[in-house]
Amino acid sequence: MIIAAYNAQDTLVRAVNSALGQQVPVEVLIIDDASSDDTPRVAEGLTRLHDNVRLIVSAENGGPSVARNRGLAEAQGEWIAILDADDAFLPGRLQRMTGVARRHEADLVADNLLFFDWQAQAVAGRALRLADDHVQQVGAADFVGQCMTGRSPFDYGQLKPIFRRRFLHARGLRYPPHLRHGEDFAFVLDWLLAGARFMLMGEGLYLFTQRIGSISSDSSGQSRTILNLQAMRDHTLGLLARPRIRADRALAGLLSKRADAIRDQAIWNRAYPHLRARRPGALLMEMLRDRRSWPMLARHLVRRHRARMLAR
Structure with a gap:
């Protein structure tokens, strides 16, 4: 279990306790990414309370990819789970996911996400409209087709799979260290391109804290992700140079569409x-400046309406 933590003093205990509360043995690696608040002190307290919690301290802030790669190098379990420091697992999550992995001989397994409004302290809906007993295989084209940033009903790049450690080391897979945003998409796609079998569950067992709560409409105040859409787009376009992708016209076309979606x-x-x-005049001026923002406004309003309906 890897938790990359940066200025997470208010949420780290919840995250770690949710990991320790699973029904399978876990090793929790907290990677403090040069926090400037009390995160290291909170993490040290957790290591004193629990023998299976370890703290790794980074001398300088490298972002989530660099922090997680340090955890990947240290992890010892059969399966590796990633938990963001402002998120949490529901009880029984890892047991049910590893059960699906065994039944389907999977290398990575993702569950549905439950959106969590931090200010309302309530679940605000599900990411995917799938039945709890639904299980499906996801291939590279399926995955990229659902990762159209701003266009997909839900971006599969935000899923939080568990990963088989043996496959990880056999293929030498790591997060792209230069990416601070969109790194999960890049990591999972590399697994799929390496031949991994990816299963997706319909059951929601991961509490995903929203940047802006769909119930409260307020900022969570917790996310430390640095948005860099240009780096995401550059990485996506860079994938088109890979021989494996050049040979697959359908996949290359989907990645080109993703790059366009990120631009929009x-x-x-x-x-x-x-x-x-609520500055309608300024909004209108900005939208008149580039008409490509109009479809984005329509998608935003539809998603907000859908989220509010699901939360009722």
Whole structure:
């Protein structure tokens, strides 16, 4: 279990306790990514309370990819789970996921996500409209097709799979160290390109803290992710140079569409702050400046309406 923690003093105990509360043996590796708050002190307290919690301290902030790679090098279990420091597992998550892995001979398994509104302290809906007993295999094209940033109903790049450690080391897989945003997409796609068998469950067992709560409409105040859509787009376009992808026209076409979607999301991100601050004049001016923001506004309003309906 790897928890990359940066300025997570308010959420780290919840995250670690949710990991320790699983019905399978776990080793928890906290990677403090040069926090400037009390995260190291909180983590040290947890190591004193629990023999199976270890702390690794980074001298400088490298971002989630670098921190997780340190954890991947240290992890000893058969399976590796990633838990963000502001998120939490529901009881029984790892037991049910490893059970699916055994039945389907999977190398990675993801569950559904439950959106968590931090300010409301309530579950705000499910990421995917799948039945709890639903299990499906996800291939590379399936995965990329559901990772159209800002367009997909839910971006599969935000899923939190568990990974078989033997496969990881046999293929030498690691997070791209230069990515601080979108690194999960890159990591999972590398697994799929390496031939991994990926199973997706319909049951939601991971509490995913929303950046903006869909119930409260307030910022969680917890996320430390540095948004860098240009780096995400550059990485996506860079994938097109790989021989494996050049040979697959369908997959290359999906990655090109993803790159376009990321570009459009960056355009929308210039307009969205005006919508959130209820500045209609400024919003209209920004949207007139680039008409590609209009479809993004429509998608945003549909998603917000759907989230509110699911939360009822």
